[in-house]
Amino acid sequence: MSAAERLLGLTLKNGxxxxxxxxxxxxxTGGCFSSGYRVEFQGxxxxxxxxDFSDAFLQGADTFAELTRLTSMYTNERDLHLHCSESRLxxxxxxxxxxxxxxxxxxxxxxxxxxxxxxxxxxxxxVQMDQSKARDILWKVGVIQCVVKxxxxxxxxxxxxxxxxxxxILLYGNNLCKIADFGRASPKxxxxxxxxxAVAGDRTYAPPELLYGYLAEDFNVRRFGCDLFLLGxxxxxxxxxxxxxxxxxxxxxxxxRPDKWAGTYEDVLxxxxxxxxxxxxxxQNQFDETVRERxxxxxxxxxxxxxxxxxFPKKLGHYEQFSLERYVSRLDLIVKETxxxxxxxxxxx
Amino acid sequence: xxxxxxxxxxxxLIPRWRTFTETLLDGELASKQKQDEGHxxxxxxxxxxxxxxxxxxxxxxxAEIVEAxxxxxRESEALDAARRLVITEHNATAAIRRxxxxxxxxxxxxxxxxxxxxMGLSHQPLRERAKLQININDSLTWVDLAFRxxxxxxxxxxxxxxxxxxxxxxxxxxxxxxxxxLFVHLGDPERAHDILLRSSATKYDPWLLAAEISVSExxxxxxxxxxxxxxxxEEGKFSLHQTSELAGALATLExxxxxxxxxxxxxxxxxxxxxxxxxxxxxATPITGIDLVPVGHTLLGEHEAPAxxxxxxxxFEDALDSCLKWIQVEPxxxxxxxxxxxxxxxxxxxxxxxxxxxxxxxLSPKSDRLRLSKGFALASIGKLPEAKAxxxxxxxxxxxxxxxxxxxxxxxxxxxxxxxxxRARQLYLEAIQGFRSLRDANNVACAAVFMAREAYRANDPYxxxxxxxxxxxxxxxxxxxxxxxxFLKTHKELGMPENAFSKKLQSEIGIQxxxxxxxxxxxxxxxxxxxxxxPNN
Numbered sequence: 033m034s035a036a037e038r039l040l041g042l043t044l045k046n047g048x049x050x051x052x053x054x055x056x057x058x059x060x061t062g063g064c065f066s067s068g069y070r071v072e073f074q075g076x077x078x079x080x081x082x083x084d085f086s087d088a089f090l091q092g093a094d095t096f097a098e099l100t101r102l103t104s105m106y107t108n109e110r111d112l113h114l115h116c117s118e119s120r121l122x123x124x125x126x127x128x129x130x131x132x133x134x135x136x137x138x139x140x141x142x143x144x145x146x147x148x149x150x151x152x153x154x155x156x157x158x159v160q161m162d163q164s165k166a167r168d169i170l171w172k173v174g175v176i177q178c179v180v181k182x183x184x185x186x187x188x189x190x191x192x193x194x195x196x197x198x199x200x201i202l203l204y205g206n207n208l209c210k211i212a213d214f215g216r217a218s219p220k221x222x223x224x225x226x227x228x229x230a231v232a233g234d235r236t237y238a239p240p241e242l243l244y245g246y247l248a249e250d251f252n253v254r255r256f257g258c259d260l261f262l263l264g265x266x267x268x269x270x271x272x273x274x275x276x277x278x279x280x281x282x283x284x285x286x287x288x289r290p291d292k293w294a295g296t297y298e299d300v301l302x303x304x305x306x307x308x309x310x311x312x313x314x315x316q317n318q319f320d321e322t323v324r325e326r327x328x329x330x331x332x333x334x335x336x337x338x339x340x341x342x343x344f345p346k347k348l349g350h351y352e353q354f355s356l357e358r359y360v361s362r363l364d365l366i367v368k369e370t371x372x373x374x375x376x377x378x379x380x381x
Numbered sequence: 382x383x384x385x386x387x388x389x390x391x392x393x394l395i396p397r398w399r400t401f402t403e404t405l406l407d408g409e410l411a412s413k414q415k416q417d418e419g420h421x422x423x424x425x426x427x428x429x430x431x432x433x434x435x436x437x438x439x440x441x442x443x444a445e446i447v448e449a450x451x452x453x454x455r456e457s458e459a460l461d462a463a464r465r466l467v468i469t470e471h472n473a474t475a476a477i478r479r480x481x482x483x484x485x486x487x488x489x490x491x492x493x494x495x496x497x498x499x500m501g502l503s504h505q506p507l508r509e510r511a512k513l514q515i516n517i518n519d520s521l522t523w524v525d526l527a528f529r530x531x532x533x534x535x536x537x538x539x540x541x542x543x544x545x546x547x548x549x550x551x552x553x554x555x556x557x558x559x560x561x562x563l564f565v566h567l568g569d570p571e572r573a574h575d576i577l578l579r580s581s582a583t584k585y586d587p588w589l590l591a592a593e594i595s596v597s598e599x600x601x602x603x604x605x606x607x608x609x610x611x612x613x614x615e616e617g618k619f620s621l622h623q624t625s626e627l628a629g630a631l632a633t634l635e636x637x638x639x640x641x642x643x644x645x646x647x648x649x650x651x652x653x654x655x656x657x658x659x660x661x662x663x664x665a666t667p668i669t670g671i672d673l674v675p676v677g678h679t680l681l682g683e684h685e686a687p688a689x690x691x692x693x694x695x696x697f698e699d700a701l702d703s704c705l706k707w708i709q710v711e712p713x714x715x716x717x718x719x720x721x722x723x724x725x726x727x728x729x730x731x732x733x734x735x736x737x738x739x740x741x742x743x744l745s746p747k748s749d750r751l752r753l754s755k756g757f758a759l760a761s762i763g764k765l766p767e768a769k770a771x772x773x774x775x776x777x778x779x780x781x782x783x784x785x786x787x788x789x790x791x792x793x794x795x796x797x798x799x800x801x802x803x804r805a806r807q808l809y810l811e812a813i814q815g816f817r818s819l820r821d822a823n824n825v826a827c828a829a830v831f832m833a834r835e836a837y838r839a840n841d842p843y844x845x846x847x848x849x850x851x852x853x854x855x856x857x858x859x860x861x862x863x864x865x866x867x868f869l870k871t872h873k874e875l876g877m878p879e880n881a882f883s884k885k886l887q888s889e890i891g892i893q894x895x896x897x898x899x900x901x902x903x904x905x906x907x908x909x910x911x912x913x914x915x916p917n918n
Contacts, residue, residue, distance in 0.1 A: 158441050164472045234426045236449045243452075273474035278448040282483060287411040291421065291454050295412040299582075302520050302550040303410075306401065309516040313507050316515070318476055332516065341518060 034086030035135045035145040036067045046129050048073040048149060050080060071149055078128050078149040089142045104225040105215065106146050112191060112214040113148060119189055123182030125202060125212040126151050150212065153202035157209065157266075160198070161273040169320045172270045173370050175201065175209050177363040179266050182211035183259055184356035190220035192255030195233035196262035198269055220251050233258070237265050237277050240304050240337045243290040246297035248339065256354035257339050263356075264334030267327060272318040276311060276335045283307040304337035322373050326366050330359075392664040393595040394630040395565050396558035396588075397657045399710065400528055401521045407655065409588065410555055413619060427453050434462055440470045444477045447484060456484050464490070520549035524559045531713040534743060536567055552582035554589060561592050566713065570599035584609055587619050591626035594634065607631065614649060622653040629658035636669060647673045656683035663689035667860065684710060688720060695862045697727050708740075715745040722754035726761070727863060734758035749775045753787050760795045769795055783824070786815035790828045797835040805835065806843070826861035829854055834871040 039050045052070040065087075069080040083106045088098035113127035129149040134140070157175060159165045179201055186193050195216035202212050216233045218224040226232045231242045232255075239261035241248075248254040265275040281289060288303040312331060319327045336342040343353040397404075404410060423431075427449045434442040443462035450459035466473050466481035473481075509526035512519060523546035530539035543560050550556045557580055564573035574596045583589040583606065590610045597604040610627050613619060632646030647665065650658045651674065662673040663686045674690060688703035704721035711717055718741025725734035738755035741748060752771050759768035772795070775788045793808035809832035816824040833851040836844040855861060855868055 161441055161444050161474060161477060162472045163474055166474070235424050236426060236445075236452045238452075272476035273444065274448065274476045274480055278451050278480065281452050282480065285405050285410075287408070289454060293412050299412065299552070302553045302556065305516060305519045305549075306521040309512045309519045309522060312515045313512060315476075318474075328515070336518070338518065 034084050035138055035143050036065075036082035036084035036086070038135050038138070039067070039069055039080070039082050039133065039145060039147070042133060042135075044071075044131060044133055044147075046073075046131055048078065048080070048129065054079075070152065076128070077152045079152045080147050080149050082145045082147045085144075085146070086142065101225065103146075108217070108225050109214045110148055112217050112219060113150070115189060116186065116191075116214070119185075121182070121185040121189070123178050123208075123210050124185055125153070125210045151202075151204070151210070153204055153210075153212070155203045156199050157201045157203065157270065158198045159203075160270055169322055170367070170370055170374060171207075173323060173363070173367050174207055175270055176267055177360075177367050178209040179211065179263060180356055180359050180363045182209075183263055184360050186211065186217075187256060187259070187354075187356055192218045192220070192251070192259055194218060194255060194258055194262070195237075196259060196266060197234050197237045198266070201266065218251075218255050220255075233262070237262055237275055239335075239339070240277070240280060241297050241339050243277075244293065244297040244300060245290075246339070252351070252354050253339060257342055260334045260342055260354055260356070263359075264331050267330055267334070268315060271320075271327065272315060276308075276315075276331070279311040279315065280304060280307050280337065283310040301338055308335070308337050323366065323370055326362075330362075334359075392633075392661060393598055394591055394626050394633060394657060394661050395595050395599070396562050396592045396626075397655075397711070398528060398559050398562040398566075398713070400525050401555060403710075404555055408622060409655065411623070413623070423453060423455060424449075427455065431458065438462075438465065440466070440473050440477075443470065443481075444473065447477075447481050451480070451484065456488055459484065460488060460490065518549055520546040520553060520556055523549065524556055527559070527563060528713065531563060531566065539563060540567065547576065552580050554582070554586055557582065557589055558592050561596050565596060565599060566715075570596055571602075574600040574602060578605060587613050587624045587627040591630040594627075594630040598634070604634070607634065614646075620653070621649070622655070625650050625652070625654050625658040629654075629661045633661060633665065636665060640669075643669065644671060644673075647671075651675055651678065654678070654680065656680050656686060659683060660685035660689060662686075663693065666690075667693050667862075682710070685717070688717075692724070693862070695866055697724055697863075697866060700724050701728060701730070708737075713744065715741050715748055715751070718744070719748065719750040719754070722751060722758075726754055726757050727866065729761070731758040731762045749784050753784075753791060756791050757794065760791065760798055763798065765795055765798055782815060783819055783821065786812045786819070786824065786828075789815065790831065793832065794835055797839045797841075800839065802836070802839050802841045805839070806832070806841070806847075809835075822858055823861045823864070826855055826858045826864035827867070830864040830867045830871070834867060837871065837875055 037053075040053045041050060043049045048071040050069045050071050054068040054070060065084040067082045067084060069082065071078045071080045083102065085099065085102045087093060088095050088102060110127070110130050113125075114130070116124045117126045117128075127148055127150055130147065132144055132146045135143040135145060137143075160167070160172075179196065183193060183196065191214075193211060193214070193216070195213055196211065200211060200213045201209055203209050216226055218227055218232065224232075230245055230247060231238045235243065239258050242258060248257070261276070265277060268274065268276050268279075284303060284307045286292060288300055293300050312328060315331070316324060316328050333343065333345060341348060344355065344358050347353045347355070399407075427446075430442070430446045430449045434446040443465050446462045447459045447466065450456045450462075463481035463484045466478055467485065470478070507515075509522050509529060512522045513526065516522070523542050527539040527542035527546065530536075530542060540563070543563050546556045547560055557577060560576050561573040564570065564576065574593065577583050577589060577593040577596060580589065583593055587610070590606045590613065593606050594604040594610060610631055614624055614628055614631070628646045628650035632643050632650060635643035635646060647662055651662055654662070659674065659678065659680055660683070666673050666689070674686070679687065684703045684707035688700050688707055691697070691700035691703055701721060701724045704717050704724060707717040708721060718737055722734045722737040722741060725731070725737055735755055735758045738751045738758070741751045742755070745751070752775055756768045756772040759765075759771065768791075772788055772791050775784055789808050790812035793805045793812060796802075796805035796808055799805075809828055812828045813825050813832075816828060829847075829851045833844070833848045836847050841847075851868065855865055858864065
């Protein structure tokens with residue numbers, strides 16, 4: 033067992049007591065695995081994320097290089113979480129504390145565990161995969177509103193999240209959700225530990241340009257463009273349980289998929305656009321009539337396979353193309369309208 | 382008398398135009414072969430999901446491994462999870478279960494227990510307009526819309542749709558080849574050529590090079606990429622399938638030129654042919670006198686090549702069948718209608734010939750080949766005034782002399798049917814003279830045999846003399862397949878006693894006729910003095 037897996041029962045320097053190891057602990061953070069615990073301190077409950085550095089001490093591993101990589105990833109995530117917490121971002125998970133602990137009976141090197149203590153959530157939005165537990169439309173549009181706000185708040189700090197996916201959208205009570213996990217995030221103006229990776233986040237949710245190796249030089253285009261696609265993916269997920277990336281790949285002919293395509297991203301775009309048409313034509317039936325038109329419009333804008341056409345239509349090519357400000361207002365309106373429609377029994381949007 | 386007009390027309394390797402889905406299935410839109418990257422390792426996320434699925438199999442872990450396996454092309458590793466989602470996890474959303482069912486279907490797992498409709502696997506595909514409402518930037522759907530518009534005769538709409546597609550994807554192979562085909566269809570090969578020349582993709586794409594070389598000939602221009610195309614073939618960077626049409630286009634340029642090179646290029650083209658390159662070789666076979674299509678070489682869903690091959694073998698009924706199937710595949714093209722109507726005339730299915738010609742004339746109202754076929758069929762069933770009026774519309778004296786000859790021969794047919802035997806003979810002779818001056822032995826034979834047949838049917842006193850001379854002539858023109866076929870048919874129809882020539886024909890119709898060395902033959906008819914020197918075969 034690695035140090036990160038042996039924290040149960042310990043009392044940390046800052047007073048937090050590790051009371052329970054969480055079953056859903058196995059999370060990977062850009063190649064850095066972590067373990068999760070429930071911690072308590074002065075009546076507060078937190079989620080402790082312990083980073084597992086044991087890979088650095090495996091036989092044959094380049095310990096120094098591996099430690100450098102893992103510590104830089106931990107530092108990056110910790111700093112971004114703390115920065116966001118200091119900035120009091122309402123829809124981003126707050127880091128309550130951080131630190132390191134020496135595990136008794138282990139050596140000074142491999143026995144040291146680094147951790148972050150975050151707000152404890154009630155769950156994540158993967159509940160939507162199960163029809164029997166799925167929530168109503170108003171809840172769904174409310175979650176989308178929270179995710180848009182959260183991402184917008186992060187973007188305002190000049191940070192690109194790059195790993196927005198269902199397991200990273202955490203639920204707090206009935207009506208609040210927040211974005212978690214900065215393991216793959218990149219701050220503008222600083223070199224992040226995963227900046228060299230073509231796909232910084234999870235490939236299963238990644239925008240197509242990254243899967244085809246098209247890496248725009250401009251931070252906004254590459255990183256914020258990616259976040260917009262991931263946001264669209266969440267909209268698709270909340271209403272169908274699936275995401276656009278998978279559906280795009282599924283509707284592509286095998287000869288046009290990233291592993292077979294030898295041409296450029298520009299060359300494959302017409303096929304991706306065609307696949308996108310098929311995806312939306314099937315997906316639109318998953319949306320309730322009350323919000324269908326508006327959600328499909330959002331998907332068209334946020335998940336366009338062509339990065340140049342992604343974002344707010346009137347600002348394409350402009351520096352505000354990937355700004356989420358207008359989407360925040362749009363979602364506010366959609367949530368209000370949906371509430372009114374549902375209460376008044378109207379269905380058509 | 383029109384069949385040869387259709388079958389002998391020049392053929393270039395103009396790109397085929399089918400719907401995007403059909404083109405995709407033919408493997409025409411693949412990229413250059415990707416360098417073998419060896420066995421790719423799965424991503425850490427994939428491994429994590431696989432582990433989660435193995436340790437705690439449930440709806441969420443199953444759905445996650447299924448979606449990761451689709452993106453990373455490792456579907457075989459998620460079959461159990463997909464099966465669970467389809468069979469056990471009834472609470473999973475419809476989209477998740479549909480995704481899992483599709484995965485199983487793609488991997489050949491039988492799905493008897495699954496209701497396709499419930500799974501959303503058999504949803505009704507949308508029409509092009511509806512698709513474009515969803516995504517206006519989908520250039521391939523614009524091309525499909527242009528295809529549908531062309532098929533329904535809305536040429537200006539088709540042109541507009543194609544220009545939108547070109548604006549959206551100016552370098553896409555399917556868009557460019559379809560656009561070139563559309564403008565050729567609209568009688569503007571210069572524009573088709575310009576489109577191909579202007580695209581920066583043409584110089585790097587063997588499919589576009591093939592189109593440029595072929596379309597340039599139609600536009601009466603010099604192809605700009607012959608050297609580049611030849612270099613592509615020599616370098617071998619592209620697969621044989623990818624360069625099949627390029628080799629075919631270059632080979633077509635060499636017809637009548639460097640015979641050895643032509644043969645080599647056609648051989649390259651036939652190694653892994655496309656339907657189009659196969660049809661090109663089948664077309665070129667009688668012209669070059671070389672068996673360019675390997676024996677028994679067919680492609681599933683390909684009908685033009687079998688049509689040519691059956692025609693070359695004198696199997697006209699089979700050729701007609703292939704033409705009818707070809708029409709289904711290229712419903713907007715006039716060419717299959719021309720071939721089908723002409724062949725229906727040969728096998729004396731006159732009403733069908735008229736119907737096919739009418740269908741073709743709906744697409745190309747000014748097609749003289751279709752007018753000839755329809756006129757011939759109308760005259761053959763006794764609708765002489767209509768036939769006369771239709772044949773009278775053909776006026777290409779200044780452009781293509783052979784059309785005038787066909788027109789005159791058909792007027793001869795009408796004259797025979799009207800009982801004006803003397804005038805009919807004169808007209809047929811005029812047609813024969815015309816074909817002779819064009820050095821077209823096949824059509825001389827054809828006109829002669831039709832003249833002989835009609836003379837018999839009209840009880841012309843010179844019928845026997847014409848028949849005998851015709852037989853002598855045909856004996857020296859073994860490659861005149863249509864003429865030989867008509868001769869034999871008439872021979873049987875008239876109940877003539879079998880002779881050595883008819884026996885020979887009987888044994889040879891249905892198999893490829895041997896090629897004999899060309900030689901001058903005599904041909905004399907009533908009211909015509911002197912010997913005609915016929916052109917070499």
